[in-house]
Amino acid sequence: MTMKPMPTDHDHLLPLCRLTMGEMWRDEKSGHVVGCGDCTDPEFVSRLMHRQPPATLALQDPPYNLVVFERRSLSEYIAWSERWIENCERYLADNASLYVWLGADQDEHYQPLPQFMEMMSRRRFQSRSFITMRNQRGYGTQKNWMAVRQELLYYTKGEPYFQPQYTEIPKTLKGYYKKIAGEKVENLERSRSPFLRAGNVWVDIQQVFYRMEENVPICYAQKPLKAIERIIQASSRAGDVVLDLFSHAGTTLLACERMGRVSVTCDIDPVFAEVTIRRLERYRETGKPGWQRKHPFESDLLGIQPTVARELATSEN
């Protein structure tokens, strides 16, 4: 039997969410916090971070000012970005890392990437790496290069912890020598790992799509768990607080749970704050990192809508 897609009407889901604007959910088991609110609001973020030690890692994935979200003028977008950056900076440890995912609109002079970088150059962060992650599926016509990139900016404050990460791509390049203590040593003998070290171009991470277990239907901008885990592993230690102001599918929270970090996160949309909490709960109950094709609110929707339930049960194709 093939299920019909669940109705995903946003307003439909609101009564099923446990948080309304301004509210927080605190996890008793691992100390994670999920808030529902606007991360540009200093008062809300101060409540979100209440009694937390400063974060050693902030991982931010804001809306990119492209088509998916409501688009602002460029200057408004940058002013808006500066507000959440300020709120993030306030709760970072003296030695901390900040990663920001951002888009660049190729039809509009790559906005907002250069303007965002310029705004960051006026703040107290050090720029460290401009990472590109390659998506498998791109967009665009045959008249241009297919757009497959995801930009990730890495900044630091002070001198934070950093642990190099390795891909699962084996090193194969032989015959590359370097003299060490007067002796010619071959590339592979010198290396710390038989695998390639992750550099600033990531080609080894699968973009999330509906056949993957980690897929969260209704979340249109979900990042791969592998990418988030790579960042967390590289730039934080066990027990550290990781701040993510744009939770969405709750990928950072789930990665923190799996890696023994404490996640403090929020989303302005109660539906995504709820999805974040549910994703953690589902992981704890089943070990599954997402819903694949199932709707995160499926059981509730079946419960409150007998007609939909009947339709689902009888639909076959």
Ligand SMILES: C[S@@+](CC[C@H](N)C(=O)[O-])C[C@H]1O[C@@H](n2cnc3c(N)ncnc32)[C@H](O)[C@@H]1O
């Ligand atoms: C690009 S998505 C984040 C994706 C996330 N990294 C993941 O893997 O699922 C951006 C999210 O930011 C949320 N958002 C937009 N404006 C916000 C604001 N002012 N405060 C908090 N969250 C906001 C949106 O509702 C959306 O869920």
